[in-house]
Amino acid sequence: xxxxxxxxxxxxxxxxxxxxxxxxxxxxxxxxxxxxxxxxxxxxxxxxxxxxxxxxxxxxxxxxxxxxxxxxxxxxxxxxxxxxxxxxxxxxxxxxxxxxxxxxxxxxxxxxxxxxxxxxxxxxxxxxxxxxxxxxxxxxxxxxxxxxxxxxxxxxxxxxxxxxxxxxxxxxxxxxxx
Numbered sequence: 001x002x003x004x005x006x007x008x009x010x011x012x013x014x015x016x017x018x019x020x021x022x023x024x025x026x027x028x029x030x031x032x033x034x035x036x037x038x039x040x041x042x043x044x045x046x047x048x049x050x051x052x053x054x055x056x057x058x059x060x061x062x063x064x065x066x067x068x069x070x071x072x073x074x075x076x077x078x079x080x081x082x083x084x085x086x087x088x089x090x091x092x093x094x095x096x097x098x099x100x101x102x103x104x105x106x107x108x109x110x111x112x113x114x115x116x117x118x119x120x121x122x123x124x125x126x127x128x129x130x131x132x133x134x135x136x137x138x139x140x141x142x143x144x145x146x147x148x149x150x151x152x153x154x155x156x157x158x159x160x161x162x163x164x165x166x167x168x169x170x171x172x173x174x175x176x177x178x
Contacts, residue, residue: 018131018132018133019129019130019131019132020036020037020038020129020130020132021036021037021038021127021128021129021130022034022035022036022037022127022128022129022130022163022165023035023037023040023043023099023124023126023127023128024124024125024126024127024128024163025097025099025119025121025122025123025124025125026121026122026123026124026125027077027078027081027083027084027121027122028078028083028084028089028122029084031083031164032125032161032162032163032164033077033121033163033164033165033166034128034130034155034163034164034165034166035099035101035119035165035166035168036104036168037127038104039101039102039103039104039168039169040099040100040101040102041100041101041102041116042067042100043097043098043099043100043124044065044067044096044097044098044100044118045095045096045097045098046065046074046095046096046097046098046118047094047095047096048094048095048096050065051063051064051065051074051096052064052065057176058176059076059079059085060075060076060077060079060080060085061073061074061075061076061175061176062074062075062076062086062120065098065118067100067116067118070116071116072098072100072116072117072118073116073117073118073175074096074098074117074118074120075117075118075119075120075171075175076120077119077120077121078120078121078122080146080150080171080174081144081146081147081150081166082144082145082146082147086120089122096120097120097121097122097123097124098118098119098120098121099118099119099121099124100116100117100118100119101116101117101118101119101168101171101172102115102116102117102168103115103168103169103172104168104169117168117171117172117175119171128155128157128163130155130165134155134156135152135153135154135155135165136153136154136155136156137153138151138153138154147164149170149174150166150167150170150171150174151164151165151166151167152165152166152167153165
């Protein structure tokens with residue numbers, strides 16, 4: 001009987017370890033995405049005109065933003081992933097919404113300038129607690145070539161909603177090198 005209790009406690013610990021928090025956000029028209037909370041430095045509202053364009057960058061790099069004295073590269077996540085670019089979306093907002101991420105392997109105290117990337121998104125929704133074993137790999141035919149390198153998997157919520165999980169480190173790897 002105690003063996004059974006020990007096994008269930010062991011299984012409970014395993015389930016706790018596999019659960020991870022993610023921030024869920026939206027790209028228009030209705031694409032739900034999430035990124036691990038451990039990769040997030042901040043969520044910002046940036047007034048239009050505050051992102052400074054940098055010449056000769058890929059079209060998905062919107063420019064840089066000065067956040068608390070740190071340079072944050074701002075990218076149009078929709079365009080990077082092959083969805084509708086931000087500038088083609090209709091909306092009446094007076095600001096950009098951005099999820100600022102840092103490399104997951106990096107210690108926050110040892111960050112250097114340029115180690116932050118702002119993902120410009122349509123809306124920021126909620127924090128989700130997800131068992132990472134429940135992330136599924138999509139069939140190759142369901143993934144666009146633009147999305148594939150950044151895809152960690154997808155998760156089906158209890159209500160049937162599908163949320164695409166992206167890999168922040170893959171976004172850093174795609175950033176132009178100086």
